[in-house]
Amino acid sequence: MNKRIEQVYALFAEAKQPLKFMEVCGTHTMAAFRSGLRSLLPERLSLISGPGCPVCVTANDSINKAIAIAGCPDTIVATFGDMIKVPGSTTSLERVRAQGGHVHVVYSPLDALDLARKNPDKRVVFLGVGFETTVPGVAWTIKNSAETGVANFSVLCMHKTMPAAMAALVSAGPIDINGFLCPGHVSVVIGSNAYAFLAEKHKVPCVVAGFEPMDMVGAIEMLLRQIVEGRSSVEIEYSRSVTPEGNLAAQRIIQEVFEPCDAMWRGVGRIPGSGLKIRREYAAFDAELIFSDIAIESDDENPACICGKILRGVKTPYDCALFARQCTPSEPVGACMVSSEGTCAAYYAYAKKRGA
Amino acid sequence: MCLAVPAKIVSIDGEKAIIDTEGIRREVVVSLIPDPKVGDHVIVHAGFAIQKWSEADVAEFNGLMDEMRSVEPGAPGHGPHE
Numbered sequence: 149m150n151k152r153i154e155q156v157y158a159l160f161a162e163a164k165q166p167l168k169f170m171e172v173c174g175t176h177t178m179a180a181f182r183s184g185l186r187s188l189l190p191e192r193l194s195l196i197s198g199p200g201c202p203v204c205v206t207a208n209d210s211i212n213k214a215i216a217i218a219g220c221p222d223t224i225v226a227t228f229g230d231m232i233k234v235p236g237s238t239t240s241l242e243r244v245r246a247q248g249g250h251v252h253v254v255y256s257p258l259d260a261l262d263l264a265r266k267n268p269d270k271r272v273v274f275l276g277v278g279f280e281t282t283v284p285g286v287a288w289t290i291k292n293s294a295e296t297g298v299a300n301f302s303v304l305c306m307h308k309t310m311p312a313a314m315a316a317l318v319s320a321g322p323i324d325i326n327g328f329l330c331p332g333h334v335s336v337v338i339g340s341n342a343y344a345f346l347a348e349k350h351k352v353p354c355v356v357a358g359f360e361p362m363d364m365v366g367a368i369e370m371l372l373r374q375i376v377e378g379r380s381s382v383e384i385e386y387s388r389s390v391t392p393e394g395n396l397a398a399q400r401i402i403q404e405v406f407e408p409c410d411a412m413w414r415g416v417g418r419i420p421g422s423g424l425k426i427r428r429e430y431a432a433f434d435a436e437l438i439f440s441d442i443a444i445e446s447d448d449e450n451p452a453c454i455c456g457k458i459l460r461g462v463k464t465p466y467d468c469a470l471f472a473r474q475c476t477p478s479e480p481v482g483a484c485m486v487s488s489e490g491t492c493a494a495y496y497a498y499a500k501k502r503g504a
Numbered sequence: 505m506c507l508a509v510p511a512k513i514v515s516i517d518g519e520k521a522i523i524d525t526e527g528i529r530r531e532v533v534v535s536l537i538p539d540p541k542v543g544d545h546v547i548v549h550a551g552f553a554i555q556k557w558s559e560a561d562v563a564e565f566n567g568l569m570d571e572m573r574s575v576e577p578g579a580p581g582h583g584p585h586e
Binding site for chain 2: 361
């Protein structure tokens, strides 16, 4: 057996209790399934998936707003691919596109800005979805469009910040999380110091993990060591990318263009200070203001969908009556099934049946 | 989706650079990392370089890939669980 995995078994035996570690990054969720890591771990050491998939935590109301904008004349919605299948109250961006709506899938906000430059007679709206990893690029793009005089580009800002959500998870209860695998590339930007309050105030061990399966094993080993030694601190396994202070230039540009606001998280609710909105200086690029008077469908979610509880780590997809029946990747009901990084989509792809 | 594979800067023009990821080239913004240079290994997210890797970091990454290839899938453990 691999030495690191042997270490995990030895430390887990020493810990003498069942343990739950939460990863809050969709890429970690996928890496853990794809590599078979979950099947290599001790049976009573569980990895639970928190709200780490930005598409999955986007509130229904925001999706409805994006859909309404896509239906406006002379308007192009540019978005990362995962967003287009997300069901709003009655339709999705994909269906709007099939009916002739202008919805473009882009790889980067830079592509959306190019689209605006090439279509000066259209309003191009980029859907700003993502955590601190994505936000600096969107901030740069807004600033660049201001500096270069692109007047037909705007951003519908649905960005969220991770530490506030983790704080809400540990203070809301009832979930017993014995440790956090902190997200790799969010931490590149914000730095590991951002999690200090979790370890100090809430006494939850935190380790920033990289994305290779062996990074995750290493991070799990570090969490176990903290538990065995009876301490809680913030440590970095992903030291080839992450520093305690983070990327200062990226932090500066975020602060220059955005300011904190309250945000709605699907399934979790309103979390104070966990969202970002565009500062007044850049109001001309704020789609929220430009499209403030359009009609938006009311916020109806399927009552049987338990995405919210899954995002908080208190239920798994196996507990959901819709999972793999009415709700599948081709006909998703909830957001966790839509995004390829969603917990339900990962279970569907790699572990459709309990114990499979 | 976070892609944690290093790309190499092949040319720089102002705030932008051409990077090479296993043979695929594209333009990215490099002004969010300190002092970008041709030959630097960088981590890119949605068109923006967000971090530099040293040669030692790249070597560590390659070592982890090799280590994973040596693990027999499903050896110990008990299938996916909650």
